[in-house]
Structure formats: C-alpha cells, structure tokens
C-alpha cells in the first residue's frame with residue numbers, strides 16, 4: 001500500500017485551525033489538506049488535514065530534514081514540549097537541519113481526528129444503522145449534524161502516520177531524511193520510519209540508496225507491552241464510565257471531563273516514578289479545591305431539650321461531614337470549563353455567541369438520610385472533638401492536589417475521543433505485525449498458528465519473538481530489498497527509572513539491531529525523563545548525530561533567521577508542571 005502513496009493527488013495548504021484544540025496553537029503551525037488517503041485498515045479518508053511545523057530550511061541537496069515525532073499528547077509544535085532541544089548548536093539545530101514535526105492522525109491538535117470535520121458526503125461513509133443499543137442511538141441522534149468525526153473516526157496506526165508524514169515531506173521538497181527522533185509513541189514512529197521507507201524512492205525496487213541516515217528512538221518499545229496495554233485499558237475505562245461520555249457521541253461543549261481527567265491522573269503516575277513523588281510531595285498537606293467537604297455549623301446547647309435537638313443536629317452534621325469527607329474531590333466542581341480567555345470558548349461559541357457554561361459533571365451530594373447504622377452517642381461526642389470538626393475544611397495531601405491540577409489542566413487541552421483513539425493506536429504498535437518473516441495461519445476466522453518464512457512452526461510466543469527479531473534484524477542488516485540497502489545508524493535511548501517503557505525493552509531493541517548504540521539517561525523522574533532531561537539528551541543525541549551525520553555538520557551553517565518564538569505558556573506543559581509545583 002505504501003508504494004502507491006506517490007500516486008495520490010497532491011495536497012494543498014489550508015489556513016486552519018481544523019479543530020478546537022488546534023486553535024490553542026493558532027499561528028504556530030501550518031496545515032496541508034490531502035484529497036484522499038487510504039489507511040492501513042483499507043478505509044479511504046478524503047479531505048484529510050495534517051498539521052505540521054518546520055524550522056530552518058531545506059538545503060539545496062534536499063537531504064537535511066530532521067523529523068521529530070511527538071508523544072501521545074504532544075503536537076507538531078516542538079518548541080512547546082522539547083523547546084530546550086531546539087536551536088543553534090542544540091540537537092535540533094535549525095542552522096543545519098530542516099526540522100519538521102507533523103501532528104499524528106487522531107490527535108486533537110489539527111490533523112484529521114475525532115475533533116475535525118468529517119467532511120460531508122465525500123468522507124468515509126458512516127454506517128449508523130448497525131447498532132442495536134438504544135443508548136448509543138439516542139446519543140448519536142442528539143449528536144448527528146455536529147459535523148465532527150467523534151467516535152466514528154476510524155482507527156489509525158503508527159504506520160499510517162509515517163506514510164502520511166512522508167507525503168508532507170515530499171510536499172516540502174525533501175528527498176531524503178537525515179534523522180528521525182522521537183520518544184514514547186514518537187519512538188514507535190521512529191522505528192517504523194526506516195521499515196516503511198528503507199529506500200529513497202519507494203516506488204522503485206531498483207533503488208539502492210537509503211532514505212533515512214539515522215534514527216533515535218527514545219523511551220519506547222518495538223511492540224506495546226502487556227503492561228502498557230493494560231494501563232491504556234484502565235484509562236479508557238475511566239472515560240467510558242463518565243456518564244457524559246455517551247459512547248463518544250458527546251457534544252463538544254459537554255465532554256466527559258471527569259473521566260478524561262481521571263484517565264490523565266492514572267497516566268501521569270505511569271509517566272513519573274515512586275521516588276519522584278516521594279521526594280517531591282512526601283506526606284505534605286495540600287490545598288483542597290473549593291467546594292469540597294462543606295460542613296454544617298453546630299450550635300451550643302442551653303437546655304436539655306435543646307441539647308437533644310443539638311445532638312440530633314450533631315448526628316446529622318456528623319453524617320453530613322462524613323459524606324462530605326468521603327466525597328471530597330468528587331463534590332467539588334474540580335473539572336472546570338475552559339477559562340474565559342481560552343480560544344476553545346470562541347471555537348465552541350454557538351450562533352448567539354454563547355460559550356461554554358460551567359458544568360459540574362459530578363452531581364452534588366444529596367441530603368444524607370439518617371444512616372442505617374447509627375453512631376453511638378459516645379462516638380458522636382468523640383468525633384466532635386476530633387480534628388475533623390465541622391469548621392475544619394478537609395485537608396488533602398499535596399500529591400492528591402497535584403494530580404487534580406494535572407487532570408484539570410489536561411481536560412482543557414485534550415479530547416476524550418482522541419485519547420481513546422491514540423491509546424488504541426499505541427496498542428496496535430508491533431514492528432513485526434504483518435511483516436516479513438511470519439504469517440498467521442487461519443481457518444475461517446480462527447487463528448490456528450503462526451508460520452515463519454523458514455517453514456518452522458513454533459509455539460506462538462516464540463513465533464512472535466522470532467518475528468520481532470527478524471524485523472529488527474532488517475533494521476540492522478538490510479532492507480526488504482535484500483542486500484541492497486544500507487541500514488540507518490541507530491541510537492537507542494532509555495530512561496533508567498522508566499517503569500512504563502522499561503529499560504529492558506530498549507535494551508532488546510539495541511541487542512537485536514546490530515551496530516546500534518545505546519544510552520541510559522540518568523533520571524529519577526520515570527518515563528517522562530525523555531521530556532525533562534534536556535541536558536543529557538542534548539549531549540548524547542547531539543554527539544551521536546554529529547558523529548553519524550558528519551557531512552551535514554561539515555557544511556557551512558545555513559543562513560536562517562532566528563525563528564524560534566519563545567513559548568510563554570506551554571500547551572503541553574510537562575516541564576512547567578514538574579518544576580513549578
């Protein structure tokens with residue numbers, strides 16, 4: 001399929017923004033609209049936008065492109081999330097390289113996704129009649145006519161991203177790529193680039209020149225692990241369980257914020273480490289957000305009759321307090337709508353200019369009926385002198401407060417359907433999937449086994465490993481055009497405290513890709529270390545590129561205006577959150 005892409009009609013540049021979230025990057029990226037693009041699944045999309053950004057300029061030799069691939073919730077705006085790596089004499093040196101970053105399909109930041117217009121009749125034909133579920137139909141009926149893809153945006157793969165991004169490079173005049181660099185989901189794309197495009201001219205089997213000179217996969221894996229798949233599943237379940245999710249047919253102004261926020265909180269924990277949380281927060285007390293744990297005042301008694309009434313009041317108050325404490329963090333409208341200055345408001349403004357109204361998606365705690373198991377008087381009196389008195393606002397740990405802040409912040413910049421789409425895309429990642437070296441044996445719809453090219457039919461697990469070995473071996477020895485294509489230089493980067501994409505996964509890539517180099521970045525921050533340890537990454541990746549791309553570094557620097565805009569407020573904000581909190 002990849003080999004037919006060069007026959008597709010050329011894209012044209014459009015102004016954008018193409019989605020609500022891409023308006024957060026207004027003026028900071030460009031857009032191409034592809035008349036049509038066929039996904040790995042066989043589904044053909046029409047009118048497909050791809051958001052991208054470039055720095056520096058293409059050399060006359062058209063071979064100095066440096067492709068940056070973003071992670072799960074990143075965007076094409078590298079300055080926004082990898083800014084300290086971008087600049088003269090840094091890794092992404094735009095006086096030597098033509099730095100290009102494209103937003104992946106399915107992301108809310110401008111490329112075709114659940115948040116872009118489905119494109120009317122010319123788009124993928126929606127089949128709305130094949131579902132039996134009334135709830136889905138009802139939500140869908142309310143939603144129809146919105147024009148967004150919503151949950152009907154078809155699944156895309158990392159390979160789809162690589163193929164469409166190659167077309168963006170062609171539009172920009174790139175003939176071969178100096179390097180591809182990216183972390184986590186971006187690292188998956190980095191591994192796929194030379195496998196999808198080993199040769200310079202994909203349409204020509206006689207080509208012997210490689211398309212990509214060097215790749216740097218960071219904090220990634222050759223196939224998404226069971227551990228990562230399980231975390232992604234738990235996060236998707238958080239979104240599904242938000243009543244506002246409505247099977248993905250939610251209105252843009254009423255998204256499942258609480259579910260997405262909870263998903264992000266869980267995800268964030270997988271991006272950091274136990275040690276980093278212990279040292280940063282310990283058991284420090286944090287601020288409860290407004291509205292949580294409100295308690296009733298309890299008056300003083302002046303007579304026995306009054307005392308009984310007051311005891312009743314105290315009991316009620318106590319029950320109220322207990323429920324309020326129990327619901328602390330749930331009761332508060334902690335997931336706020338977009339701020340009044342947010343461009344997202346304008347984007348969603350209806351015909352009358354009405355913008356989002358605040359939505360506390362969790363209903364307030366109802367009046368608490370007398371509990372079936374009553375507290376004894378003694379317990380009432382004991383409780384009344386305990387620190388959790390009615391006048392005391394509930395205290396929470398600063399670690400909790402931090403997570404909530406992260407959840408709130410995330411829902412203001414991301415979309416739940418896109419989150420589901422992208423986590424599924426990562427789950428599908430496996431460099432060996434449907435590749436040379438193995439094929440699946442089927443009887444009707446049942447997979448009965450796997451057979452290797454050699455004719456051996458090993459146990460399934462072994463077959464998977466063998467397929468992986470074979471594919472990674474292709475990276476190190478020759479392309480699918482046997483013996484003709486030089487492999488790219490490979491630097492595998494690992495974060496030593498990464499508990500999500502654990503170091504053995506990068507070590508495996510290093511071991512299977514002959515001639516590859518390996519570096520372990522020292523960091524106690526866990527997986528997100530690849531977005532935080534700028535100095536080490538600048539040093540190690542920079543040294544690798546200087547060594548492997550010597551001819552480019554020997555050339556006189558290109559004359560470029562200092563193009564880097566200082567990003568005052570990062571949309572992505574991983575660094576800001578860690579260092580400022």
Ligand SMILES: N[C@@H](CCO)C(=O)O
Pocket residue numbers: 071072073074184185271528574
């Ligand atoms: N924290 C990053 C990395 C995930 O791998 C993100 O949100 O995209």
